[in-house]
Amino acid sequence: MDNFLTFFEQMPSWQKLIWIITCLLLSWSLEHFIPLFNFKYRKWKHAGVNLIFLATTLIINILFGIATVSIFSYITLQEIGILHLIELPIWAELFIAILFLDLIAQYVVHFLLHKISWMWRFHMIHHSDTKVDATTGTRHHPGDYIMREVFALIAVILLGAPFAFYIVYRIVTIFFTYLTHANIMMPNWLDKSLSYVFVTPYTHKFHHHFERPWTDTNFGNIFSIWDRIFGTFVYDNPEKIIYGLDVLDGKLDEDLLYQLKVPFDKRIKTDY
16 A cells, blocks of 8 residues: 555656646547537537647646645644544555545635636636537636635645545546546436436436536535535436526637636626
């Protein structure tokens, strides 16, 4: 187990980038063979817009990584956080860390991104995509992603998670992000069975429906248990899903400049 964690702790940036590309290409390939919806769109143009958002995400990620190296060292030296108060096998502590990070750095911040008006303005860009596919997982306004990184850092400090735990969590998160956004058809029995524990492709698609109440459900990223515990889980027929947002012009979902300006356009209704 120690060797396993050391591998992730020392994982170079180029290997992380390869993992991102691998997960994206795998999900994209599955879309070709088993699509859920047959979109009539220019796939590469659509991907191009979303991958520009990925570029801003990677830059923010690098900057936060540089800024938080000393924080991880301080946590370890000072033995700060929940994990320093308990004695469990490393595998159990790693599992707890992934659960806790998924709760705070995914579910909680995602819930707030929907419920607090000024936060929602930034998060709207993720929901404005009218052709949800694997690349939509990369579609986050820089302001949106910064807020996510802040909550991830808060979770790390509260937990006292070592750097290796955090990297494992990020690796798992990347896999689920691309797979759950991918435009793929799943056997209903398989998707629904898995959804009792995990966020599945259909589970997350309901979250991307263009209007409430579905837009404000299924906030989890890895585990669906948080939505079930807090009463925000929904499951229905995926054929009912319509992507986009009812308060935005769906024809502008690939207009990059428009999307970047959405959070600052006070004419756009937020319903809050």
